[in-house]
Every structure is written in C-alpha cells, then in structure tokens.
Amino acid sequence: MAATAGADLRFRLALLRAPGVGPRTYQALIERLGSPAAVFAESPADLSALGLGKSTLEWLQNPDWRRIENDLRWLELPGHHCLDLGDAAYPKALREIPDPPPLLFVDGEPAALQARQLAVVGSRNPSPIGERMAGDFARALVQAGFAVTSGLALGIDGAAHRGALSGGGLTLAVAGTGLDQVYPRRHRFLAEQILDQGGALISEFPLGTPPQAGNFPRRNRIISGLSLGVLVVEAAARSGSLITARMALEQGREVFALPGSINDPLARGCNALIKQGAKLVETVTDILEEFAAARLPLQAAVYREQHEEKLDPECHALLKYIAYAPTSVDTLVAATGKTPEAISSLLLLLELQGYVVSASGGFSRIR
Numbered sequence: 559m560a561a562t563a564g565a566d567l568r569f570r571l572a573l574l575r576a577p578g579v580g581p582r583t584y585q586a587l588i589e590r591l592g593s594p595a596a597v598f599a600e601s602p603a604d605l606s607a608l609g610l611g612k613s614t615l616e617w618l619q620n621p622d623w624r625r626i627e628n629d630l631r632w633l634e635l636p637g638h639h640c641l642d643l644g645d646a647a648y649p650k651a652l653r654e655i656p657d658p659p660p661l662l663f664v665d666g667e668p669a670a671l672q673a674r675q676l677a678v679v680g681s682r683n684p685s686p687i688g689e690r691m692a693g694d695f696a697r698a699l700v701q702a703g704f705a706v707t708s709g710l711a712l713g714i715d716g717a718a719h720r721g722a723l724s725g726g727g728l729t730l731a732v733a734g735t736g737l738d739q740v741y742p743r744r745h746r747f748l749a750e751q752i753l754d755q756g757g758a759l760i761s762e763f764p765l766g767t768p769p770q771a772g773n774f775p776r777r778n779r780i781i782s783g784l785s786l787g788v789l790v791v792e793a794a795a796r797s798g799s800l801i802t803a804r805m806a807l808e809q810g811r812e813v814f815a816l817p818g819s820i821n822d823p824l825a826r827g828c829n830a831l832i833k834q835g836a837k838l839v840e841t842v843t844d845i846l847e848e849f850a851a852a853r854l855p856l857q858a859a860v861y862r863e864q865h866e867e868k869l870d871p872e873c874h875a876l877l878k879y880i881a882y883a884p885t886s887v888d889t890l891v892a893a894t895g896k897t898p899e900a901i902s903s904l905l906l907l908l909e910l911q912g913y914v915v916s917a918s919g920g921f922s923r924i925r
Contacts, residue, residue: 680714700727
C-alpha cells in the first residue's frame with residue numbers, strides 16, 4: 559500500500575505526470591498554492607502567471623485520470639509503495655539533496671531504504687576482472703553492514719547486485735523507468751532475487767515511463783543521494799558513472815575509485831577521479847577506514863573480529879597458514895595442496911575483506 563493515501567495521493571500522482579513539471583517545479587507549486595489539489599483548482603490565468611508552459615497548463619486543466627487510476631491499482635498490490643517527500647519512511651539522506659524526488663515508487667521493502675548504503679557503479683561493458691572486483695567488493699561491503707545500491711544496469715551494476723546477494727546482504731536497485739517494467743529485460747530474475755532477499759526496486763518515474771536516455775542522469779542522483787558514498791569500479795573517460803560521482807560530490811558524499819593501468823580505456827575515468835581527489839581504493843578496508851575516520855558507527859577492526867567466523871570455509875582454512883610476516887603463494891600451495899590460481903582467488907577475497915595485505919614476498923595477515 560502507499561504510504562501517502564487518499565485523494566491527496568491521487569492529485570500528487572497527477573501532478574507528477576504533468577509535462578514540464580520536474581522535482582523543483584513540483585515542490586514550488588505545492589509550496590505556493592498549499593496542496594496538490596489546489597494546483598489543479600487554480601485558474602488557467604493564474605497558473606500561466608506562474609510561468610508554466612502550454613502543455614503543462616493543458617494537463618493541469620484536463621489530466622488523464624485513467625493513468626492515475628492505473629497507478630493506484632499498482633499501489634494496491636502487495637509490496638508496492640509510494641513514498642511522499644514528507645513521509646517518515648522517505649529516506650532522510652535523499653530528502654536532503656538539492657532536488658529530491660517528490661514521490662518515490664518502491665517495489666519491495668521500504669525499510670531497506672533506511673539502511674546505511676554504499677553505491678557501487680561502473681561500466682556497462684566491463685572487463686572480466688572489473689566485473690569480478692565489483693562483485694567481491696559488494697560482497698565484502700554487505701558483510702561489513704552496508705547495503706549496496708546500484709542501477710540494475712548491465713556490467714558493473716549487475717555484478718554489484720549479485721555480489722551483495724551472494725554475501726547475504728541487502729541491495730537496492732534504482733531504475734530509470736517505471737517499476738511496471740525491468741530494464742534491461744535480462745535482469746528480471748536479478749530483480750526478483752533482490753526482492754526475495756529483502757531489498758527494493760526504486761524509481762521516481764511513474765508507471766509506463768520507458769528507458770529514455772535523459773532518465774538515467776536523474777536516476778544517478780538518486781543512487782548517490784541514497785548513499786554515504788560511491789565506489790566507481792571501472793569507467794571510461796566519458797561515462798555515466800562519472801556523472802554519478804560528480805553528483806555524489808555535489809551532495810557531499812564520499813567518492814572512491816579503483817585505479818587501473820594508464821593504457822586501459824576502462825580505467826581512465828577512475829584514474830581521472832583519483833586525480834581530482836577521489837579516494838584510491840585497493841581493498842574494502844580503505845572504504846571502511848574512511849567512514850571510521852568520520853566517526854560513523856562502523857569500525858573495520860571490530861567488523862573483522864565479529865565476522866571472522868563467517869568467512870567462506872576455504873578462506874578461513876587458508877587464513878590459518880598466513881603469517882603476520884609475508885607468506886608466499888608457493889608456501890600456501892605447498893601447505894594446502896591447492897593450485898596457485900585457487901590460492902590467488904582466495905587471497906583476493908581475504909584482502910577485500912581486510913584480513914590480509916599484499917606485502918613484499920607475499921601476503922601478511924593483519925590480525
């Protein structure tokens with residue numbers, strides 16, 4: 559059910575669909591005239607004096623109420639919600655950005671929007687390594703107590719959602735379409751998994767909104783607005799992920815980036831962000847320490863102590879062979895009988911979760 563109910567919601571939905579009315583105009587009209595219903599009761603002459611265009615005036619005089627009834631029928635279905643900017647369930651962090659969505663459509667658990675969130679974004683066409691890193695970081699982040707937020711796109715976004723799910727945590731997907739559809743279509747099953755694990759699909763766009771190019775920068779400000787920070791995994795020099803990072807900076811959020819080779823086109827966006835002041839990230843501990851330094855209620859060392867027993871059994875077994883002095887991969891191969899490739903994969907997971915660090919001659923255990 560909708561958090562905002564009754565006739566007021568009906569008029570809010572109608573105002574949201576008015577052509578030429580974005581978040582700021584929406585709020586300005588309500589603040590000036592007192593309520594959504596009052597906007598529709600205002601005379602054409604008075605509305606015109608407010609600077610509204612012809613198509614907006616025509617809609618406000620004769621809205622397509624069939625669309626609104628369709629919105630209301632969708633909201634009657636289990637798990638479907640509409641959060642108004644003034645609702646207690648509306649996420650506080652998002653409310654504080656310069657142009658918060660006046661309405662948020664939510665499919666799933668609204669309480670998930672209140673979780674401490676970290677956005678993970680990047681290329682739609684990542685390298686296999688980049689895709690794996692996105693999943694590994696997302697998994698480690700949810701195990702550290704974050705929810706992972708992304709845009710349900712192909713590539714890094716999808717890998718981040720799947721990594722969070724594999725770590726048993728919450729993940730939230732912000733859509734650039736109406737929630738009556740999943741874009742891209744191949745992520746329908748992923749969307750179902752997000753809901754099944756207690757997460758949510760979110761959109762500011764009314765039902766029936768197609769995946770138009772202009773929708774995605776608007777979506778990106780919600781991804782960053784919901785989050786304490788944004789991690790960019792791979793991004794070309796001209797990338798939508800860089801728009802998300804820029805919006806994060808404008809909203810006062812932290813920006814993190816994974817560095818890459820100067821010869822790799824997919825690393826150029828991340829390297830540029832680092833040159834501009836984003837925090838260079840090599841392990842998830844780099845992110846956790848940034849928030850610990852800001853005195854947020856998350857300490858990397860405490861996390862490691864509380865969650866060491868929850869490590870993947872293979873990682874936990876390998877950790878016993880790693881000394882506080884550098885331990886070589888060859889030593890670990892000899893001790894465990896595993897292949898160098900398997901050892902390297904397990905070491906990556908341990909490093910991402912902050913148990914070991916790369917050192918001259920091998921890997922050293924942190925604690």
